[in-house]
Amino acid sequence: MPSAGTPKLGFIGTGIVGSALARALVHAGYDVTAIHNRSPEKAANLAASLEGAHAVDSAQSVVDGADIVFLTVPDDAIEALCRSLNWSMSGTIESQSGSMPCTTAHAVVHASGAASIDILQAARDQGSSVGAFHPLQTFASPNQALKNLPGSAFAIEASDPSLEKQLDGMARALEGTPLVLDGDKALYHASAVLACNNLVTLLDAAAGLWDGLGLSKAEGLRALLPLVRGTIENLESVGLPNALTGPVARGDVGTVERNLAALARHDPTSADLYCELARRTIPIARAKGTLDAGGAERLLGALEAYGKTSENDREAG
Ligand SMILES: NC(=O)c1ccc[n+]([C@@H]2O[C@H](COP(=O)([O-])OP(=O)(O)OC[C@H]3O[C@@H](n4cnc5c(N)ncnc54)[C@H](OP(=O)(O)O)[C@@H]3O)[C@@H](O)[C@H]2O)c1
Incomplete structure (x- = not known):
């Protein structure tokens, strides 16, 4: 089970991995709030099957509505997608001395096994934490993917210890084993x-x-x-x-x-x-x-x- 103060999760890309991870994380007690996909009907179908989840019209709406955003699109599309989004959420904090501007940082995570977190640099430059969460598992059909996940290893990479801890917790909540790799990720892949x-x-x-x-x-x-x-x-x-x-x-x-x-x-x-x-x-x-x-x-x-x-x-x- 996730710890108290459960983050709101969002998914951009509801192919085989995005759908399976979203389902498995909801099943493990996480809140998946916003979902977007290039072909909207897939996002709508997934959202309809997950309590509390909403399909949204744009990828930016996922960023705006979630704390941790998963970019579960093909490896070659991750960097450009990340670059196309605005990761610094501006707002105001009310305090005794009045209101002051603030930015709320997100965490953005991809699921590629071959790419490092460097491809998320655009989000990092805007103050977001960036991470990778790669299930070392094969996702060929949605139901089999869910059956295969428990017991899998998850390669985790994060720009800061707090996100690493959250991803570690997710891997464990999915009955998996978190792995932190030291070396060339493409070799692992x-x-x-x-x-x-x-x-x-x-x-x-x-x-x-x-x-x-x-x-x-x-x-x-x-x-x-x-x-x-x-x-x-x-x-x-x-x-x-x-x-x-x-x-x-x-x-x-x-x-x-x-x-x-x-x-x-x-x-x-x-x-x-x-x-x-x-x-x-x-x-x-x-x-x-x-x-x-x-x-x-x-x-x-x-x-x-x-x-x-x-x-x-x-x-x-
Ligand atoms: N498949 C596996 O066994 C496996 C295992 C571990 C990790 N992964 C990783 O998981 C990630 C997703 O892979 P997948 O197998 O789930 O892929 P997938 O089933 O092909 O799904 C890709 C999703 O991304 C969307 N998409 C495709 N091109 C896009 C673009 N240029 N911009 C925005 N959205 C785009 C697709 O939308 P449409 O519905 O409109 O086509 C689809 O929903 C990859 O990083 C992959 O390396 C895959």
Whole structure:
């Protein structure tokens, strides 16, 4: 639950992440007050489903009506959107000596995993706190996104300790683990892309081979998914490098050669991918202790021999 003095949250951008975060935060007890989206019907639908939330006509109205504003638009649009808004809210404070002008600072937060808070400099220049709140999770469908969020890590960055504390609290309220990174954020995001998006690419390649087996790609994917789940469970229970199994881990050079020959016949680009990944798998198998130096040499030899043959084939073709 958020602490007393709960901030009013606003969202600009109600795509998959903006909608899921807004819903999850309301569910966790936060107040989402103002919502805006380029296509207004999406903001209206989201606001209608959240108690206390209102769809507003302009992005500026979100800024004017919220304490913490989430810019949940595509990464490449965040900086320009931030620059287009007025972040210094002018007003007056009544005191015993009369009224005096003041500005109320906002906090503005983006959800990009690759960009730092520097892209929010325009708001910072106007006195706002700036932050980033990146759920290390994949948002492909709204309901699945909500199911996936608990247990996720959230990379947090903030220009000041007070906003960092608020974002830390939000991550915990969403049953997640806050992470403060020290280093190049694009490297963190590249790690996420390799683990998540490229897993999809890998399964697209793997399932695509099933049309050479008399079954569709969809049937292939269905058959492969329990294997993927088993692999993930092994990664959870025994970790790296012990989760590694298969021909490279065993030093089965003949099987690797048979795999490559079949791939070369059906899908040469997947054969290249297999070779590159097998090269990266050899040190994991060595670290696990199931592949000796001689086995590693023989595997590398088979991969190089395949590389030379495919290069010659390409030159000849
Ligand atoms: N998807 C993920 O798995 C994931 C995971 C973690 C973090 N993120 C981050 O979350 C942020 C939002 O990503 P998303 O996946 O939610 O994107 P999305 O589903 O494509 O939604 C983008 C939203 O921004 C609006 N928009 C697009 N271009 C705009 C522009 N130039 N100016 C103003 N609004 C614009 C869109 O409005 P319309 O409805 O009018 O098109 C839409 O509501 C990004 O920073 C992304 O890196 C994504």
